[in-house]
Amino acid sequence: QVQLVESGGGLAQAGDSLRLSCAASGRTFRSVFMAWFRQAPGKERVFVAGISGSGDITDYANSVKGRFAISRDNAKNTVYLQMNSLKPEDTAVYYCAQDRWNRNSRSSSLYTTWGQGTQVTVSS
Numbered sequence: 230q231v232q233l234v235e236s237g238g239g240l241a242q243a244g245d246s247l248r249l250s251c252a253a254s255g256r257t258f259r260s261v262f263m264a265w266f267r268q269a270p271g272k273e274r275v276f277v278a279g280i281s282g283s284g285d286i287t288d289y290a291n292s293v294k295g296r297f298a299i300s301r302d303n304a305k306n307t308v309y310l311q312m313n314s315l316k317p318e319d320t321a322v323y324y325c326a327q328d329r330w331n332r333n334s335r336s337s338s339l340y341t342t343w344g345q346g347t348q349v350t351v352s353s
Contacts, residue, residue: 231255231342233325238347241315249310251325259303262328265310267321276335288333315351322346
């Protein structure tokens with residue numbers, strides 16, 4: 230059974246940078262699409278960024294485009310989210326998610342495995 234473990238969240242000030250990591254178990258990691266979602270208090274979980282199995286295709290929500298960068302290291306079964314120029318509105322619990330297939334999707338319902346989440350809090 231695939232498991233995802235996030236790390237790297239914490240407190241930051243506006244303008245700071247943080248890097249989230251998501252370590253995955255399982256042999257199919259390099260073959261599947263991975264994504265980051267986030268959920269702010271009282272709001273729905275929303276797509277942040279996604280990356281194809283080989284890493285050649287990436288996708289970003291408009292709210293983070295140009296500030297965040299998703300990447301993956303298939304040798305380490307790990308996906309990363311580099312977050313730069315953080316804003317208070319980036320405050321949320323960030324979740325790593327794995328699709329069963331290598332398809333680019335922003336819909337949380339299509340992702341079959343989720344991490345436990347890591348809190349990111351950005352102060353102004």
